[in-house]
Amino acid sequence: xxxxxxxxxxxxxxxxxxxxxxxxxxxxxxxxxxxxxxxxxxxxxxxxxxxxxxxxxxxxxxxxxxxxxxxxxxxxxxxxxxxxxxxxxxxxxxxxxxxxxxxxxxxxxxxxxxxxxxxxxxxxxxxxxxxxxxxxxxxxxxxxxxxxxxxxxxxxxxxxxxxxxxxxxxxxxxxxxxxxxxxxxxxxxxxxxxxxxxxxxxxxxxxxxxxxxxxxxxxxxxxxxxxxxxxxxxxxxxxxxxxxxxxxxxxxxxxxxxxxxxxxxxxxxxxxxxxxxxxxxxxxxxxxxxxxxxxxxxxxxxxxxxxxxxxxxxxxxxxxxxxxxxxxxxxxxxxxxxxxxxxxxxxxxxxxxxxxxxxxxxxxxxxxxxxxxxxxxxxxxxxxxxxxxxxxxxxxxxxxxxxxxxxxxxxxxxxxxxxxxxxxxxxxxxxxxxxxxxxxxxxxxxxxxxxxxxxxxxxxxxxxxxxxxxxxxxxxxxxxxxxxxxxxxxxxxxxxxxxxxxxxxxxxxxxxxxxxxxxxxxxxxxxxxxxxxxxxxxxxxxxxxxxxxxxxxxxxxxxxxxxxxxxxxxxxxxxxxxxxxxxxxxxxxxxxxxxxxxxxxxxxxxxxx
Amino acid sequence: xxxxxxxxxxxxxxxxxxxxxxxxxxxxxxxxxxxxxxxxxxxxxxxxxxxxxxxxxxxxxxxxxxxxxxxxxxxxxxxxxxxxxxxxxxxxxxxxxxxxxxxxxxxxxxxxxxxxxxxxxxxxxxxxxxxxxxxxxxxxxxxxxxxxxxxxxxxxxxxxxxxxxxxxxxxxxxxxxxxxxxxxxxxxxxxxxxxxxxxxxxxxxxxxxxxxxxxxxxxxxxxxxxxxxxxxxxxxxxxxxxxxxxxxxxxxxxxxxxxxxxxxxxxxxx
Numbered sequence: 001x002x003x004x005x006x007x008x009x010x011x012x013x014x015x016x017x018x019x020x021x022x023x024x025x026x027x028x029x030x031x032x033x034x035x036x037x038x039x040x041x042x043x044x045x046x047x048x049x050x051x052x053x054x055x056x057x058x059x060x061x062x063x064x065x066x067x068x069x070x071x072x073x074x075x076x077x078x079x080x081x082x083x084x085x086x087x088x089x090x091x092x093x094x095x096x097x098x099x100x101x102x103x104x105x106x107x108x109x110x111x112x113x114x115x116x117x118x119x120x121x122x123x124x125x126x127x128x129x130x131x132x133x134x135x136x137x138x139x140x141x142x143x144x145x146x147x148x149x150x151x152x153x154x155x156x157x158x159x160x161x162x163x164x165x166x167x168x169x170x171x172x173x174x175x176x177x178x179x180x181x182x183x184x185x186x187x188x189x190x191x192x193x194x195x196x197x198x199x200x201x202x203x204x205x206x207x208x209x210x211x212x213x214x215x216x217x218x219x220x221x222x223x224x225x226x227x228x229x230x231x232x233x234x235x236x237x238x239x240x241x242x243x244x245x246x247x248x249x250x251x252x253x254x255x256x257x258x259x260x261x262x263x264x265x266x267x268x269x270x271x272x273x274x275x276x277x278x279x280x281x282x283x284x285x286x287x288x289x290x291x292x293x294x295x296x297x298x299x300x301x302x303x304x305x306x307x308x309x310x311x312x313x314x315x316x317x318x319x320x321x322x323x324x325x326x327x328x329x330x331x332x333x334x335x336x337x338x339x340x341x342x343x344x345x346x347x348x349x350x351x352x353x354x355x356x357x358x359x360x361x362x363x364x365x366x367x368x369x370x371x372x373x374x375x376x377x378x379x380x381x382x383x384x385x386x387x388x389x390x391x392x393x394x395x396x397x398x399x400x401x402x403x404x405x406x407x408x409x410x411x412x413x414x415x416x417x418x419x420x421x422x423x424x425x426x427x428x429x430x431x432x433x434x435x436x437x438x439x440x441x442x443x444x445x446x447x448x449x450x451x452x453x454x455x456x457x458x459x460x461x462x463x464x465x466x467x468x469x470x471x472x473x474x475x476x477x478x479x480x481x482x483x484x485x486x487x488x489x490x491x492x493x494x495x496x497x498x499x500x501x502x503x504x505x506x507x508x509x510x511x512x513x514x515x516x517x518x519x520x521x522x523x524x525x526x527x528x529x530x531x532x533x534x535x536x537x538x539x540x541x542x543x544x545x546x547x548x549x550x551x552x553x554x555x556x557x558x559x560x561x562x563x564x565x566x567x568x569x570x571x572x573x574x575x576x577x578x579x580x581x582x583x584x585x586x587x588x589x590x591x592x593x594x595x596x597x598x599x600x601x602x603x604x605x606x607x608x609x
Numbered sequence: 610x611x612x613x614x615x616x617x618x619x620x621x622x623x624x625x626x627x628x629x630x631x632x633x634x635x636x637x638x639x640x641x642x643x644x645x646x647x648x649x650x651x652x653x654x655x656x657x658x659x660x661x662x663x664x665x666x667x668x669x670x671x672x673x674x675x676x677x678x679x680x681x682x683x684x685x686x687x688x689x690x691x692x693x694x695x696x697x698x699x700x701x702x703x704x705x706x707x708x709x710x711x712x713x714x715x716x717x718x719x720x721x722x723x724x725x726x727x728x729x730x731x732x733x734x735x736x737x738x739x740x741x742x743x744x745x746x747x748x749x750x751x752x753x754x755x756x757x758x759x760x761x762x763x764x765x766x767x768x769x770x771x772x773x774x775x776x777x778x779x780x781x782x783x784x785x786x787x788x789x790x791x792x793x794x795x796x797x798x799x800x801x802x803x804x805x806x807x808x809x810x811x812x813x814x815x816x817x818x819x820x821x822x823x824x825x826x827x828x829x830x831x832x833x834x835x836x837x838x839x840x841x842x843x844x845x846x847x848x849x850x851x852x853x854x855x856x857x858x859x860x861x862x863x864x865x866x867x868x869x870x871x872x873x874x875x876x877x878x879x
Contacts, residue, residue, distance in 0.1 A: 317622070390852045400775055408625040408775045409813025416622050418765035420714075420722045423626070424757075449840040452738065457830045459815070460626070465837040472841045476848035483851050486858045493865040500872055 002042045005045075071095040081131030088122070136166040137223035147222050153215055157181050165216055176209040210249035217244040315415075410458070423458040430470055438477075445473045616721045617768030625763045625774045626813050629668055630825065631712060633658040633758030635733045639751065645703070652703040654733045658710055661697030663758075664808035664816055664823055669694045670773060671717055671761070676724075678683065678711035680704075707731050720763070720770040758825040778812040 075093045078085070139148060144155055153161075160181055168174040221244035224237075233241060265273070400410060431439050431453075446453050451469065455462050635656035638644040642655060660675050662668040669692035677700045679686040703716040709733055715724045720747060732755035735746035766774060808814045816826045 110772075136871070176779050317629070405777065407778055407809070407812050407814060409628075410775060411624045411626070412622055413624055414622065416624060416764045420716060420720070420725050421762045421764060422725065422727055422742060423760035423762060444841075445844070447738070449843055451837065454757075456833055457825055459758075459760060459830050462830055462833050462837065465834045465841070469837045469841040469844065472844040476851070477843045479848045479851040479855065483855045483858065486855060486862055490858060490862050490865065493869060496869055497865060497872075514675045573810070 066216055075123070079125035079128055081125070081128040134166055134169045136162050137220045139219070139223055143223070143226060147226065148219055150215070150218075154183070157183065158215065158219060161212060161215060161221070172209055172213060176207075176212060179207060179212065181207075208249075208253070210252045213252070214247055214249040219248040221245040423460070424455070424462060425465060426463055427458060428456060430467065441477055442470065442473055445477060449473075616719065616770065619765040619767055620771045621765055623765060623771070623800050625771070626764055627668065627671055627761045627763070627774070628663045628813060628815055628825070629660060629672075629761060630758055631658075631660045631727065632665060633710070633731050633752065635731070637751045648703045651705050653705045655701070656731060656733060657699055657701040657702045658712075658729060658731060659697045659699040660714070661699075662808075663814075663825060665697070666808050666810050666812075668692075669693045669696075669717075670777075670811060671720065671763075672698070672714055672768075673717045674698070675713045675862065676711075676713040676715070678713070680708040681708070689828060703803075704733075707733050714761075717770075717773070718772050719767075721767045722763070722770075729757070746771060755786075756824065760842070771858055775813075776811070778809045780807060780809050801863045 071094070072092050073092050073095050076088050076090050078088060144158075148155075148158065150158075161175075164175045164179060168178065221241055224241050224244070228237070230238060230241060363593075400408065405411070431442070434442065443453055453468060459465075622845070625783060631822060633656055636642045637652045637654050640650070644652070645655075658679075660668075660672070660679055672692055674689060674691045675698040677688045677690065677837065678687065679702065690700060690702045692698065709730055710729045711725050712729055713726045716722045732753050735743040735753055736755070737743045763770065765776065808816050815830065816823060818828050819826045843853060
């Protein structure tokens with residue numbers, strides 16, 4: 001069949017090699033072929049037919065083993081638990097004849113393994129073993145006198161109680177029910193009169209079950225301890241002893257009363273109780289929340305604690321940061337309080353609480369916004385507390401004592417850039433901020449003073465001292481500069497004087513005279529300026545003076561007339577008297593006058609156009 | 610700023626200092642310091658450059674490793690020295706010339722700080738501004754020391770690093786390899802008095818007195834301050850003198866000017 005199919009489909013190689021499927025078939029004919037005819041199966045070709053033939057099973061016969069029915073007989077038995085040993089009862093038992101094992105197995109419930117036949121052939125009842133006698137504590141007269149004395153209980157009554165306990169196997173309700181202690185009428189006056197022996201009858205006391213129990217347990221535990229000291233008891237024994245010794249009748253009574261009440265309440269009462277419990281829960285949650293909020297409020301009102309560093313908030317950047325913190329903290333808190341309200345009262349109507357919380361949050365926000373920017377100093381403590389709350393999961397930073405701060409070299413500064421630096425850098429900066437010329441001068445001055453320009457030990461103290469020294473050196477250099485300048489001017493004046501005296505008869509030009517006068521004024525001003533700003537370096541001045549004078553010469557024609565001149569004008573004196581007036585004002589009191597003079601340069605050019 | 614989360618915030622406006630010594634010691638080859646095998650003939654000295662704690666205390670709790678950039682002519686001239694607790698960061702070499710050594714300090718990971726660079730000039734020969742100083746330099750066996758004290762300042766350290774830096778101070782004797790641990794108060798690490806002569810581990814202490822091999826102490830500092838203060842006083846005196854002179858000169862100048870001006874004014878009308 002398959003080969004035909006192959007022919008139709010024009011698949012070659014149909015017969016050339018044995019197909020593996022066929023081979024398998026040949027090798028292991030399938031076992032599940034049973035239900036189908038071989039031809040039918042062959043129709044499937046390679047893939048087997050999925051029809052599973054149903055196997056018909058018939059019910060097993062119920063009585064597979066045809067054994068004869070076992071025999072039963074009516075047999076006599078005794079019950080050893082009973083007092084009346086003469087009573088003989090009978091019950092049906094299987095006759096265990098030839099087959100010993102089977103009946104034993106098949107009827108374990110009825111026969112029981114304990115039902116061994118006694119010696120005389122009459123077996124004992126299977127229930128005899130459940131007749132267990134309670135072991136009630138026994139005590140002698142001496143023991144009672146020694147340890148069991150009780151004002152409330154006479155020995156007779158105790159005896160009676162124990163007897164009842166034994167009789168009713170410690171079934172307390174029974175004992176309590178049957179407890180009828182009639183104290184024997186004591187002889188009020190036995191010696192005096194025998195007739196009046198029954199005269200005094202003590203009033204019967206009604207004992208509650210708890211009283212009975214308490215007495216019994218008391219006696220039992222004491223006797224137990226008397227027989228076996230507590231330290232030798234085994235674990236369960238000791239537990240029992242403890243339990244009995246610590247019996248609390250009051251608590252038991254309360255427990256029973258409570259149970260009784262709980263069982264007898266009506267449906268309405270139960271519902272009311274439930275609602276009350278819910279109410280209590282809600283009240284507790286609310287009070288907790290209220291306390292939390294109050295604490296928070298107190299924290300806010302609190303004087304800022306000294307252990308947090310407020311310095312961080314003294315700068316404007318710190319304040320800004322703080323405001324941000326406050327806002328974010330407030331936002332999260334608002335959300336949290338809302339959530340808390342929801343959690344606290346899942347069943348309660350969501351009306352008043354949430355509204356209150358929202359109001360509160362709003363109020364808080366408004367206070368923040370009102371106090372935040374306006375009174376930054378008073379607002380400063382608040383963020384510290386809130387920030388602290390936020391960081392509570394982190395370990396608090398240790399507060400160092402002053403001694404520790406010295407030990408660990410911890411110092412606090414008003415302004416500090418973050419990151420590691422070296423102490424020597426600071427000194428280097430003192431130098432590198434100066435111009436090269438000034439640096440050279442400072443080094444020369446220090447050499448004069450026999451101070452190395454590198455510290456042997458750049459600590460905080462030495463660095464500070466070094467700064468002071470450099471300040472002094474700078475002022476010295478400034479003083480020298482000024483004095484040099486004045487020296488030069490004196491020379492100029494002296495030269496002028498000499499010249500004038502030489503050419504006494506000759507008349508001076510008006511412009512020259514004017515120039516001299518202005519020159520003098522300018523000098524005074526320059527001197528003042530130099531005294532005022534000690535950093536003012538000569539290098540700067542020369543640098544500014546030159547372009548200024550250049551500009552002046554260039555734009556000599558159309559300069560706006562301005563005020564005064566200084567010593568540098570002596571250079572441009574020859575060029576043009578009026579021109580240098582233009583460049584002067586900047587260079588006399590501006591340090592970086594080169595830029596400004598450049599600007600003035602441009603402005604003059606613009607004017608020209 | 611990336612590791613801010615793990616390290617906490619920066620502790621604002623707080624600075625923690627740690628003194629340390631960076632320096633070099635050079636010895637010329639001699640009988641006592643024989644030339645090791647394989648050293649070129651033109652090498653004249655053996656030297657070592659180091660970064661270490663004051664009084665040889667451990668600094669590896671804040672300094673992780675040090676990169677020494679030696680002269681390019683030295684083979685493998687960038688040397689990375691990883692910290693080893695209780696030992697200085699040290700590179701030993703031989704050579705004949707002096708040069709600037711670039712020293713880059715890498716801080717422990719807890720610090721979250723970038724490495725910092727400082728420079729040290731290797732000295733092989735006695736140096737100083739005067740002959741006396743040079744003479745003073747020469748010690749036994751011609752050893753030349755160029756040691757400088759410096760203080761590492763951690764400005765606004767991260768909280769984690771702050772905690773590292775401000776805890777765990779113990780007397781030096783507590784460390785078995787402490788060397789000169791003379792620690793008197795060895796028993797409980799109660800805080801030491803401020804003028805303690807022994808430097809504690811994990812602290813920023815400076816010893817009170819000099820001792821051989823440890824030239825940096827509070828004594829030295831005090832002497833330096835005194836010297837600087839003297840120089841300052843001298844400078845101030847000088848400038849005072851100059852200012853006084855200046856006054857007389859100004860007066861002279863003013864009189865001269867007045868004279869010239871009157872002369873000029875007299876000449877003008879004519």
